[in-house]
Amino acid sequence: MTLFFALLLDALMGEPRWLWSRMPHPAALIGNIIAKASNGFNHSPNQKIKGIILVIGLVLCSGGLGFVLSQLGALAEIILAAILLAQKSLVQHVQDVVQSLRMSLTAGRRSVAMIVGRDTAHMNAAQVARGAIESAAENFSDGIVAPAFWFAIAGLPGLMIYKAINTADSMIGYKNATYLDFGWAAARLDDLANWIPSRLSALGIWVLTDRKTRWRMLAHDAKLHRSPNAGWPEAAMAHALGISLSGPRSYEGEKQDFPWVNSPGRKDIGPVDIENAIRVLWITWSGTLALVAAFALVCVL
Numbered sequence: 001m002t003l004f005f006a007l008l009l010d011a012l013m014g015e016p017r018w019l020w021s022r023m024p025h026p027a028a029l030i031g032n033i034i035a036k037a038s039n040g041f042n043h044s045p046n047q048k049i050k051g052i053i054l055v056i057g058l059v060l061c062s063g064g065l066g067f068v069l070s071q072l073g074a075l076a077e078i079i080l081a082a083i084l085l086a087q088k089s090l091v092q093h094v095q096d097v098v099q100s101l102r103m104s105l106t107a108g109r110r111s112v113a114m115i116v117g118r119d120t121a122h123m124n125a126a127q128v129a130r131g132a133i134e135s136a137a138e139n140f141s142d143g144i145v146a147p148a149f150w151f152a153i154a155g156l157p158g159l160m161i162y163k164a165i166n167t168a169d170s171m172i173g174y175k176n177a178t179y180l181d182f183g184w185a186a187a188r189l190d191d192l193a194n195w196i197p198s199r200l201s202a203l204g205i206w207v208l209t210d211r212k213t214r215w216r217m218l219a220h221d222a223k224l225h226r227s228p229n230a231g232w233p234e235a236a237m238a239h240a241l242g243i244s245l246s247g248p249r250s251y252e253g254e255k256q257d258f259p260w261v262n263s264p265g266r267k268d269i270g271p272v273d274i275e276n277a278i279r280v281l282w283i284t285w286s287g288t289l290a291l292v293a294a295f296a297l298v299c300v301l
Contacts, residue, residue, distance in 0.1 A: 001293075001296045002074055002077050002078055002081065002151075003081065003148060003151050003152055003292050003296075004289065004292045004293050004296055005078045005082075006077075006078045006079075006081035006082040006085060006151070007082075007085060007087070007144075007148065007285075007288070007289050007292060008289070009078060009079070009082035010081075010082040010083075010085035010086070010087050010088060011087050011088050011285065012088070013082065013088070014087075014088030014089045014092060015083075015086075015088070015089045025083075026083060026084065026163070027084070027163060027167055030058070030062070030163065030164050030167045030168075031167055031171060033058075034054070034058070034167065034168050034171050034172065035171065037054050038171070038172055038182065041054065041182070042172075042178070042179070042182040047181035047182040048181040048182070048184050048185070050182060051172070051181065051182040051183055051184055051185045051186065052184075052185040054168070054182075054185070054186075055165070055168060055185040055186050055189055058161075058164040058165070058168060059161050059164065059165070061164075062157075062160040062161050062163070062164035063157040063158075063160065063161045064157075065160060066155070066156040066157035066158070066159065066160035066161065067156070067157045069156055069160075070155055070156040070157065077155075077156055080156060081147075081151055081156065081159060084147055084159055084160070084163050085143065085144055085147050085148065086139065086143030086144060086147075087140075087143070087144050087281070087285050089143075090136065090139050090140065090143050090144070090281070091278055091281060091282070093114065093115050093135075094115070094132050094133075094135065094136045094274060094277065094278055094281075095278060096111050096114075097111045097112050097115070097128065097129075097131075097132040097274060098132075098271045098274045098275055098278075099111075100112075101125060101128055101129065101270070101271050101274075102271050105123075105124070105125055105128070108123075108125065108128040109121065109123050109128060111128075112128045112131045112132050112135075115131070115132065115135045115139075116131040116132075116134070116135055117251070118131065118249045118250060118251050119249070119250040119251060119252070119253065122250075125270055126267060126268055126269050126270065127249070129269045129270050129271065129273055129274050130243075130244075130245055130247070130269060131249075132274045132277070133237060133241070133243070133245060133269075133273065133274055133277045134230075134234055134237075134245050134246070136237070136274075136277045136278065136281055137201075137205075137230075137233040137234045137236070137237035137245075137277070138230045138233055138234060140201055140233055140281055140284065140285075141194065141197055141198045141200075141201035141202075141229070141230075141232070141233045142166055142194065142197075144285060144288065145197045145198075145200055145201045145204070145288065146162060146166070146193065146194055146197035146198075147159050147162055147163065148288065148292065149196065149197045149200065150162040150193070150197075152292070152295075162193055165186065165189050165190050165193050166190055166193070166194075168183075168186035168190070169183075169186045169187050169189075169190035171183075171186075172186050173186045173187035173190060174187075175187075191228055191229060194229040195228070195229060197229075198229035198230065198232040198233060199232050201232065201233040201236070201284070202218065202222065202232035202233050202235065202236035203236075204284045204287055204288060205233065205236035205237060205240055205280060205284050206218060206236050206239070206240070207287070208283050208284055208287045209240040209280050209283055209284070210236065210239050210240040212239070213239040213240075217239070218232075218235050218236055218239055219235075221235040221238065221239070221261045221262050222234075222235040222236075222261070224246070224259045224260075224261055225246055225258075225261060226258060231246075231261065234246065234261055235261050235262065237277060237280060238261050238262035238265055239262050239265075240280050241265075241273055241276050241277060241280070242262075242265050242266060243262065243265040243266045243267070243269050243273055244260045244261065244262050244263055244264075244265040244266065244267045245260070245261045245262065245265075246258050246259065246260055246261040247259070247260045247261075247267075
């Protein structure tokens with residue numbers, strides 16, 4: 001039942017600002033380690049080997065720390081797992097985009113820039129909404145389903161290893177001149193760690209909120225995405241809402257002509273669609289919670 005109570009605690013408490021304004025968040029500590037390693041070792045020669053060594057070190061250290069902390073008892077495990085889940089904070093970030101976009105397009109651009117990596121300065125309202133919804137779908141998989149999955153598989157060590165891998169990928173897993181070699185191991189391992197959770201996320205959204213789409217259609221659209229994993233929850237969300245996601249956007253001033261996910265869906269979207277995406281997040285989170293409770297009861301019986 002540890003995971004059940006951790007999911008509930010995260011949904012109720014989120015990330016209290018009073019706490020994290022006084023001490024560093026565990027993810028921030030991991031990020032600081034990765035940043036220092038990148039500054040110290042991401043240079044020729046043997047950048048790929050150095051990146052592999054970094055990832056091995058992160059896995060061993062985070063797994064070992066998770067094991068030590070798991071010995072503190074069930075209550076400590078619940079609190080620590082809740083800290084590393086992100087349902088409420090994800091919803092809050094996406095809701096901020098809704099409120100900002102309703103104030104003005106400029107405010108919406110500023111708000112969505114906090115949760116996406118693409119250029120936002122020249123976005124129109126539909127592009128702002130699309131960015132928020134894509135972030136909601138992808139981060140539901142990365143921030144809730146994947147951590148819960150790895151906790152269920154390997155307890156607190158598994159959860160902490162996943163968070164270390166995912167944080168490394170978000171910082172150095174880019175296919176650019178700076179990180180192509182050094183971040184290779186982080187990106188590949190993150191792809192592997194998210195392979196099952198991303199598809200479980202899509203399955204949950206599809207089963208609980210979509211009565212129209214055939215799974216093979218969703219799978220087809222998921223494979224249009226540039227990411228082997230992010231396309232699954234995004235495709236499920238697009239079909240559940242009847243909208244198009246992905247599509248053209250700009251990174252570092254360069255236009256990228258990505259294909260549309262669910263191309264026949266509506267493209268002129270706005271704040272109401274973001275709110276509908278938040279509703280889908282909560283419905284799917286509730287289904288996840290119920291599934292965790294059911295498995296816990298089966299194990300007890």
